[in-house]
Amino acid sequence: MEPKWLEWAKQLQSIAQAGLTYSKDVYDLERFELIRNISVEMLSLHTDVSKTVIKDLFANETGYATPKVDVRSVVFKDNKILMVRENTDGDWSLPGGWGDIGLTPSEVAIKEVKEESGFDVKAIKLIGVLDMRCHPHPPSPYHIYKMFILCELIGGQAKEGIETSAVEFFAENELPPLSIARNTETQINLAFKHLHNPQESVYFD
Incomplete structure (x- = not known):
């Protein structure tokens, strides 16, 4: 579970973002900007990231959070799982990335496999929707849902x-x-559960 300070900072940011979007009163806008600044201070205090960078990170978000x-x-x-080595940290992950505007989840899954591994696939079924906060990932300033989609290999070659x-x-x-x-x-193990048992239920949360 994520630390409490991070949960509070993200909740404050969410409140501030909604207020800055929907409020009309100039005094309320000042108060919501103050709330956003408090959330930025909290994140900066507990990380090595500057307040300017964090505020820029939040500033690109508008509307209801x-x-x-x-x-x-x-x-x-052959009973083995496809993984790619990430340039950013040198470690391995399932092909994937942020959902794209205008694409369905299955289209994103197919696109990411092609771009990151060179293989062509067909999306088969959803195997899990996980809230990142509930799993042992590093802390993130964003609240993230992770969708895991089982795909069938149909062509291409490793690239x-x-x-x-x-x-x-x-x-x-x-x-x-x-x-x-x-x-x-544990998420990779979940994927193998669906390999061994095609009737395995979709995991959520």
């Missing part, structure tokens, strides 16, 4: 993408160092 969506693609071949430096399939008991910001070992 809602969770961001991260889509991860689960692809198997690194702009954001990836290697593409490989791994057995369940031979997982590489994981990019924990993107996926955890």
